Amino acid sequence: MAVPIKPGRASSLILTQAARPSTFEVEARNEKGERVLTPIAGEHPLTLYLDRRELVTLMTLGAAPEALALGYLRNQRIVDDIASIAAVQVDWDTASVAVTTLDGQHWDRPEVRARLEKRTVTTGCGQGTVFGDLMDAVDAVALPADARLTEAVLYSVMEQVRQHESIYKQAGAVHGCALCSNAGADRGEIVYFVEDVGRHNAVDAIAGRMWLDGVDGGDKIFYTTGRLTSEMVIKCAQMGIPFLLSRSGLTQMGHAIAERVGITMIGRCQGRHYLLFTGGERFVAPTATAFA
Amino acid sequence: MAVPIKPGRASSLILTQAARPSTFEVEARNEKGERVLTPIAGEHPLTLYLDRRELVTLMTLGAAPEALALGYLRNQRIVDDIASIAAVQVDWDTASVAVTTLDGQHWDRPEVRARLEKRTVTTGCGQGTVFGDLMDAVDAVALPADARLTEAVLYSVMEQVRQHESIYKQAGAVHGCALCSNAGADRGEIVYFVEDVGRHNAVDAIAGRMWLDGVDGGDKIFYTTGRLTSEMVIKCAQMGIPFLLSRSGLTQMGHAIAERVGITMIGRCQGRHYLLFTGGERFVAPTATAFA
Numbered sequence: 293m294a295v296p297i298k299p300g301r302a303s304s305l306i307l308t309q310a311a312r313p314s315t316f317e318v319e320a321r322n323e324k325g326e327r328v329l330t331p332i333a334g335e336h337p338l339t340l341y342l343d344r345r346e347l348v349t350l351m352t353l354g355a356a357p358e359a360l361a362l363g364y365l366r367n368q369r370i371v372d373d374i375a376s377i378a379a380v381q382v383d384w385d386t387a388s389v390a391v392t393t394l395d396g397q398h399w400d401r402p403e404v405r406a407r408l409e410k411r412t413v414t415t416g417c418g419q420g421t422v423f424g425d426l427m428d429a430v431d432a433v434a435l436p437a438d439a440r441l442t443e444a445v446l447y448s449v450m451e452q453v454r455q456h457e458s459i460y461k462q463a464g465a466v467h468g469c470a471l472c473s474n475a476g477a478d479r480g481e482i483v484y485f486v487e488d489v490g491r492h493n494a495v496d497a498i499a500g501r502m503w504l505d506g507v508d509g510g511d512k513i514f515y516t517t518g519r520l521t522s523e524m525v526i527k528c529a530q531m532g533i534p535f536l537l538s539r540s541g542l543t544q545m546g547h548a549i550a551e552r553v554g555i556t557m558i559g560r561c562q563g564r565h566y567l568l569f570t571g572g573e574r575f576v577a578p579t580a581t582a583f584a
Numbered sequence: 585m586a587v588p589i590k591p592g593r594a595s596s597l598i599l600t601q602a603a604r605p606s607t608f609e610v611e612a613r614n615e616k617g618e619r620v621l622t623p624i625a626g627e628h629p630l631t632l633y634l635d636r637r638e639l640v641t642l643m644t645l646g647a648a649p650e651a652l653a654l655g656y657l658r659n660q661r662i663v664d665d666i667a668s669i670a671a672v673q674v675d676w677d678t679a680s681v682a683v684t685t686l687d688g689q690h691w692d693r694p695e696v697r698a699r700l701e702k703r704t705v706t707t708g709c710g711q712g713t714v715f716g717d718l719m720d721a722v723d724a725v726a727l728p729a730d731a732r733l734t735e736a737v738l739y740s741v742m743e744q745v746r747q748h749e750s751i752y753k754q755a756g757a758v759h760g761c762a763l764c765s766n767a768g769a770d771r772g773e774i775v776y777f778v779e780d781v782g783r784h785n786a787v788d789a790i791a792g793r794m795w796l797d798g799v800d801g802g803d804k805i806f807y808t809t810g811r812l813t814s815e816m817v818i819k820c821a822q823m824g825i826p827f828l829l830s831r832s833g834l835t836q837m838g839h840a841i842a843e844r845v846g847i848t849m850i851g852r853c854q855g856r857h858y859l860l861f862t863g864g865e866r867f868v869a870p871t872a873t874a875f876a
């Protein structure tokens with residue numbers, strides 16, 4: 293479900309609000325020979341232009357295209373500061389999102405040109421990323437040492453996500469991400485919930501929303517239905533979020549990067565079960581032993 | 585599990601056989617405070633060089649790196665004919681795979697240069713793809729009109745896949761693909777089974793193996809654990825396979841492309857259940873009505 297974008301610090305930004313409908317019905321036939329109307333998830337190409345230059349085509353559910361474009365630019369480290377962005381304008385007739393910077397010449401910056409010249413494409417179910425460059429960025433991340441996650445809050449997050457209305461429940465074929473609070477009266481509750489056909493799009497859209505609303509990651513928890521691969525961990529670190537939860541498993545490189553950056557990573561979160569993999573010093577549970 | 589590559593038509597090819605171990609054990613702590621040794625899937629960067637020029641970095645399980653590199657070049661339509669390839673050499677010390685063409689100057693071909701110049705990156709949990717270009721290619725695909733899939737063979741494929749030993753059962757965090765026979769004595773049986781951390785890598789590795797062994801897609805069935813998004817359907821069509829099965833759901837664009845190219849697409853294959861979405865004229869079931 294699309295959470296409406298509430299422009300915060302970036303309130304002078306020109307922003308369309310061009311969410312697409314998320315599900316469509318098609319007819320199928322089941323094993324009994326019955327015709328079944330089946331909801332399926334939307335998938336739309338969206339070509340991102342930065343100061344009139346084509347950068348990438350994202351295949352997206354289209355629920356949060358403006359936040360997706362911003363988060364993509366942020367997580368790929370193509371734009372470093374939302375204050376340099378003047379407008380984000382989605383036009384589905386041309387399947388495009390135009391991001392305009394204040395000076396209109398973002399491409400001319402030497403660091404941007406250098407970054408895009410050595411651009412390669414990573415997969416692992418991922419999208420275009422300058423991998424080595426991202427690892428450098430991750431090494432510069434300092435997550436708050438005193439942040440703590442209690443088992444009670446972990447279970448609260450899992451329950452909130454379970455109850456959340458979702459495209460996945462209706463139509464499948466999407467991944468979901470939730471940014472949850474780990475402080476104050478709404479601790480353990482969902483701040484943003486985004487689904488997309490690509491799991492990296494969902495993460496990027498959350499990063500875009502955090503930018504728009506001026507939200508810091510230090511007192512937050514990140515939940516994803518997707519696997520904890522290297523890129524997922526890198527993006528969570530880049531957003532400054534110390535806690536990464538997933539319903540799914542993890543990869544060796546996801547594990548190695550989480551250890552290196554000191555993220556508290558918990559996988560296989562289902563029902564009352566979970567596996568704490570890294571960063572145990574920040575996790576507080578009744579059963580806790582000296583595991584770190 | 586890695587099926588050994590048996591060079592077929594391409595037997596003069598120089599080919600390493602550099603599969604990596606697929607799982608690693610890490611220690612985790614569960615909700616009872618118990619230490620649990622947990623197998624996790626490997627994930628390794630593998631940078632693909634074509635005639636000494638860097639093309640892409642793939643994040644892969646590493647079970648079939650040579651086939652993955654070939655399938656990537658095939659499915660991205662960067663190389664059109666395996667006969668033009670002289671060597672595929674994986675070196676994990678440098679995390680690279682070097683593909684060498686016979687003339688050593690593949691980049692100088694105008695059609696390759698043109699294709700890579702307009703290269704954009706698609707996601708949808710996908711990898712770099714020239715999307716518009718791929719759609720053109722799909723429109724040129726003619727799938728065999730007389731191919732038929734019976735429900736009995738569908739159930740056989742589902743059962744074979746269910747019983748197959750897999751990284752997924754051990755460690756999760758991977759997607760699997762199977763190419764299955766739809767002709768002869770081994771109808772309904774698995775020809776190749778590949779898993780990878782990226783679902784597109786698994787498809788590409790199968791495409792690479794088909795190339796290596798000179799295997800045609802017309803009398804085959806493709807099964808994936810992953811979602812039926814646009815790129816998955818496009819790749820299946822490019823491989824000339826008329827039947828696409830998935831345990832998961834589908835997206836609107838996956839559905840639209842399957843209808844356009846005339847693939848028989850069946851989703852939600854689990855146990856004795858399935859949903860036939862497109863191409864019903866090729867599917868033979870006891871319950872079949874005039875659904876097409």
